[in-house]
Amino acid sequence: MSPMARTAPVPAATDPAIIRNFCIIAHIDHGKSTLADRMLQLTGVVQQRDMKAQYLDRMDIERERGITIKSQAVRIPWEVDGTAYCLNMIDTPGHVDFTYEVSRSLAACEGAILLVDAAQGIEAQTLANLYLAMENNLTIIPVLNKIDLPAAQPEKYAAELANLIGGKPEDVLMVSGKTGAGVEELLDQIVRDLPAPKGDPNAPARAMIFDSVYDTYRGVVTYVRVIDGSLSPREKIQMMSTRATHELLEIGVSSPEPKPSKGLGVGEVGYLITGVKDVRLSKVGDTVTTFNKPATEALAGYHDAKPMVFSGLYPMDGTDYPVLRDALEKLMLNDAALIYEPETSAALGFGFRVGFLGLLHLEITRERLEREHNLDLISTAPNVEYEVTLEDKKVVHVTNPSEYPSGKIAEVREPMVAATILAPTEFVGAIMELCQTRRGILGGMDYLSEDRVEIRYRLPLAEIVFDFFDILKSKTRGYGSLDWKADGDQVADLVKVDILLQGEQVDAFSAITHRDKAYAYGVMMTGKLRELIPRQQFEVPIQAAIGARIIARESIRAIRKDVLAKCYGGDISRKRKLLEKQKEGKKRMKMVGRVEVPQEAFIAALTTAEAPKDKSKK
Amino acid sequence: MTPSALPLGDPAPADGILPAQAAVGAADRKFSLYAHIPFCAVRCGYCDFNTYTATELGGGASQDAYAETAVREVEFAARALAASGLPPRKLSTVFFGGGTPTLLPAGDLTRILGAAIELWGLEDGAEVTTEANPDSVTRDSLQELRDGGFTRVSFGMQSAVPHVLKVLDRTHKPERVPQAVAWAREAGLNVSVDLIYGTPGESLADWETSVRTALSYGPDHISAYSLIVEEGTKLAAQIRRGQVPNIDDDDHAVKYELADALFSEAGLNWYEVSNWSRTPEDACQHNLAYWRGDDWWGIGPGAHSHVGGVRWWNVKHPTAYANRLDKGESPAAGRETLDADTRAMERIMLTSRLSEGLAIETLSPEARKAIAGLIAQELVDPLKAFAGTLVLTLKGRLLGDAVTRALLD
């Protein structure tokens, strides 16, 4: 049993032999942040009274959604057998949208705690992250969490875990992030089992950036793990991908509040502040070296995060366009994965086409823009990127359906993903059926244990990116989990379906679908819009078309009555408030031609689920 | 009439003194009195007015004492107005609404009226109305009301069709209405009837029957309201549970058009979206006072008042109301003082409902820009607009709220 360390090792003068760099990998909600909290508390780096749940999840949105978006690194002291060790804990994002960031965090470590909820067992992201950890040659410590839960099945899942990583069930540690049980033993085990970092202290400095965060007060804060050599304050540094040089204004470690240090040596984890204001100048995965004695070879594994889904973002109120532009500019400083360019829509006016890592990334971005800049936004149906080859061999990349070329198309390629689905065996049939309707090709199937399978499919990204996960969840009664990664592209028979309101094409509603699904899409969209668009003073025909061919139609009858007939006996205030409410409602409408279209209509295409039928048509 | 939920507003002082703006220009404004009588024999399933049955109040005691309490508020009102710097003004109209005013003995109603006339006086030929349920009046009670100063009675007929009356929970028999109307006429009272259209299960033919039947009684005035499903009523619950079909706006529109055609044919012309009268003089002057933004004091639980851009409303429960007045305090629960913009907005909202219309010159240049579009959509009468007044067409009356919103954009 180890008390908290009395003397913490000093940064820049820490022998790599007493350093342990580790991360916690887990499926979402398996308790990574909570366990991290307990570690901070037990090691005394966060005082009891400052403790708040999910201490490291700093952004408001993270707190509200209970998810970790940006990773953070914390230096914590821990004593075993009279030796004070320095543990660097890296909390990684758990969502599939942020896989690249996870992989960089892993590359900064020698070991990983594989944390599994003892009431849930292994899930898809457990596996995905485990594969990433193994690719990075990390030593794995298997841990079952939440053993305090009455529903916990420690024996069953210990066996499953042991089976997965090839160990013995008895070696699986049992902890509860909630009560703190087993956490001290876990810290001891980290010290005993994980290898110390190795590196050449005399070689030119090489440090890997595993996170880069914009901070209003300090500018960009870059988190690094030193591999070789050392970094020290007041020394010019250089980014190896661009050879850009920066002054080093501050260097230090987080514990978890930033503490400036005399530098960082081999194996150490800390932060750098250079005064740059844009995370793009300090990208995750890049290698930092020194200007005076630069390394010649960058560390492996660097690449730009690639946006997978695109959506148009438009201000509800056209005059907010400059606000949106500035907001995106600001957000970009903090999010290297975000890309955007201006676009105009006949229906929505001026806006931006924005590329995201996934749907969660889109939602978070939109929410932050709305919240932090007081904007009211319309986001158009998300889209993947298609590569269209015209008959004259010209190649166009289409991220916006309204830019889909008409006619003269030789070939269209769509992005594909390799998906891994984990679920109890009883749901195999339902999952296969779902994947088949989504044009998936079965890659293989393995039993993880008697009652649990891993199913691998190759699927078009467009088929899984919107509502696939929700449907998977409902088809597997919540037990199914999903992970995917990009897997090249394929030729596909795709068409553009246009939606017409009153005979006029509304570019914001156009979609690219597989030819076999165009009809279903047209029927679904026209039906939904009929439900979502309120009745106007004139009839509004809604049509779906491929080129000039109409494939589905609906119509919204003209409204005939819109007046409060009853006199409220002098309660004029009530009537006025009603009117104000109606006016407020009107503000949430976008004029498309002469038609008032509510915001919800623009995200209707996000899900294929039926529109609510009981919605009264007032 | 008073709705169930009170607005949120500022606190109102116990002495009832009004903000200074209330007195500005008061000498040139008309002044009316509304008296709310919060009692009914039974509660109709669609109604959310501030009214209580004897059972709900735990006995008839508060009904017996009500006239005295109401007179106390009349006296309070006169004092508070004078203390707020308002000049003495004769009553231009008086309206007793409910609830069911005629559930109280006629003597109680005339006593309250008498107290008000004694304090303020009454303009020559002023209209004094009471609402009445057809089965809550007798030949004698109507005569007594007439003798005590009432000039007009408004009967809650609602429908002439038994199955419709049943869905509405109305207790009276259809034959009772012509009887009551005849007694009122005998007594020398002006007569109005209220109708409701669009009740679940009411066919177009049912509605035509109700309209024709109402017209056959030869009323001076008819109010026709589309049934509104108010939250929290029994009707709303029945619709939610699927026990009765939901109401339908298109059905309402068709029935409105039919009613308007039949009323005009019979010589009754619209003067407000839901009101028709035989002559302009037969239009309910008290109702017009609301739409024109005149001053009125509303006595009774939950009653609303308006004086010079200050609106306030009383506490809702009869007991709480009586307690306040027993302590000599204002029964007001809250109030709001409207700024110039809000008053302008209310004026558009209210006067655009009237056949006398809205003077276009009083509109802002932006609002005026909307008029061409409204004419193009056939919502506004073009000739009257060219002559300077905004008046709704038939189609415009049905889309009156849309017109108001267009003018306020």
Ligand SMILES: Nc1nc2c(ncn2[C@@H]2O[C@H](COP(=O)(O)OP(=O)(O)O)[C@@H](O)[C@H]2O)c(=O)[nH]1
């Ligand atoms: N009962 C119990 N609940 C836990 C435990 N650890 C975490 N939780 C709960 O599980 C949920 C997800 O935890 P969190 O740490 O945010 O998971 P993360 O998504 O992996 O970071 C939260 O509601 C926690 O309170 C535990 O050991 N026992």
Ligand SMILES: C[S@@+](CC[C@H](N)C(=O)[O-])C[C@H]1O[C@@H](n2cnc3c(N)ncnc32)[C@H](O)[C@@H]1O
């Ligand atoms: C306060 S009521 C008083 C009249 C009297 N108690 C009666 O019901 O006969 C005034 C009128 O409002 C109308 N009314 C009440 N509730 C209504 C509703 N929910 N929808 C439409 N009109 C309503 C009825 O026509 C009623 O006659």
Ligand code: SF4
């Ligand atoms: S009688 Fe009139 S006031 Fe009373 S509940 Fe029925 S509709 Fe409402």
Ligand SMILES: [Mg+2]
């Ligand atoms: Mg977390």
